[in-house]
C-alpha cells in the first residue's frame with residue numbers, strides 16, 4: 001500500500017528538455033501505488049523514448065487519437081482518471097489547453113476529464129514571463145486547474161533563470177496533496193524530529209542515532225492533508241512540501257522552548273524526536289584538551305518535554321508520543337501513554353531489522369488510550385506516518401480548538 005494506492009493518474013509529457021524528468025516522476029508515482037497511464041506528445045518524442053516511459057508506467061505510452069481500435073482513447077483516459085498531470089507543460093500545451101483546442105490525444109484528454117488537473121510548466125525564462133503564457137495560466141487557474149510553478153535554475157543551452165520544471169519530489173508531493181483528503185485543513189500540527197545534541201564542550205556533543213526521517217514523514221503527511229505544520233527539527237533534511245514552518249533547534253532545552261512557544265495553539269502535537277534523557281551539567285566553553293586526561297562528565301536529567309505537554313494539555317488537543325523500545329514493547333508503551341497523559345503512543349521495537357533509526361522503513365504498534373493497539377507491519381516511513389496521522393485525526397473532535 002503506497003500513498004497513492006488505487007489512484008489512476010494520467011501523466012501527459014510534452015516536448016521540452018525537462019521531459020526526461022517525467023520518467024522519474026512516473027517511477028515515483030508507480031512506486032507510491034498509482035496506476036499511471038502515460039501520454040506523450042509528438043514533441044516529447046524528440047526528448048525521450050516511448051519505450052522508457054512505457055517500461056516504467058502501468059501501461060504503454062499512447063500519443064495518438066487513432067492508436068486504439070476504438071477511436072475514443074481520450075474519453076477513456078479522461079473519464080477514468082483521478083488526476084491528470086502534465087509534466088513538463090510547454091507554452092504550446094498551456095496555450096492550447098487555455099484556448100480549448102483539442103489537437104492531439106493530450107489536449108483532447110484534458111478537455112475530456114472532470115478530474116483535477118495539475119500542470120507543471122517548464123520553459124525558458126523569456127517564454128515563462130511572456131504575457132501570453134501568463135494570461136493563459138491565469139485562465140487555467142480561474143477554471144480550477146492547479147499549477148505547480150517552475151523553479152529558478154539551469155535551463156537548456158546553459159541559460160540560467162526561472163522556468164526550470166519543479167523537482168520530481170515536489171511534483172509527486174503536489175499530486176499527493178491533491179489526491180489526499182484535506183482532513184487537516186485549518187488545523188495546526190506540531191511535529192518534532194531528529195535527535196537532540198547536548199554539548200560536552202565547544203566541539204563535542206552527546207547525540208543519538210535518530211535520523212529525523214520518521215518525523216519528517218509525519219510532517220509531510222500532515223502538510224499533504226492541509227495542515228499548517230510547525231516542524232521543530234534538529235536535522236537538515238529537505239523541507240516537506242506544503243505549509244511547513246521549520247524551527248531549527250539542537251538541544252533538549254531549545255526543543256522545549258520551541259515546543260512551549262507553539263504547542264498551546266496546536267490541534268495535534270506529535271513528538272517524534274529522540275530527546276536526550278541526560279545532558280552534561282556544564283559544557284566547557286572551549287575544547288577540552290586530551291593532555292589533561294579523560295574528563296569526568298557529570299550528567300543531569302533533561303526536562304521531559306512530552307510529559308510536561310501531557311500535564312498541561314489543552315482540551316481537544318491530541319498528544320502523540322513515540323517509544324523506541326528493545327523489549328516489552330506493548331507494556332512499556334502502555335505505561336508511558338498513561339504516565340505522560342498521551343492520546344496515542346507509537347511504539348517501535350528498534351532491535352528488529354529494518355526498524356527505527358536511520359532506516360527508510362519502520363514497523364510500529366500504535367497504542368491508543370481507547371481501543372485496541374493498531375499494528376503497522378514493516379513499511380515505508382511515509383506509510384507509517386499516514387497510519388499515525390489517521391489515528392490522530394480519528395481522535396480529533398470536529399472543529400475542536402486547543
Ligand code: C5P
Pocket residue numbers: 252271272273274275276277302303304305306307320321322323324336
Ligand atoms: O520515556 P521515553 O523517552 O522513552 O519517551 C519517548 C517519548 O517522549 C518521545 O515521544 C520523545 O519525543 C519524548 N521525550 C521528551 N522529552 C524527553 C524524553 C523523551 O519529550 N526528555
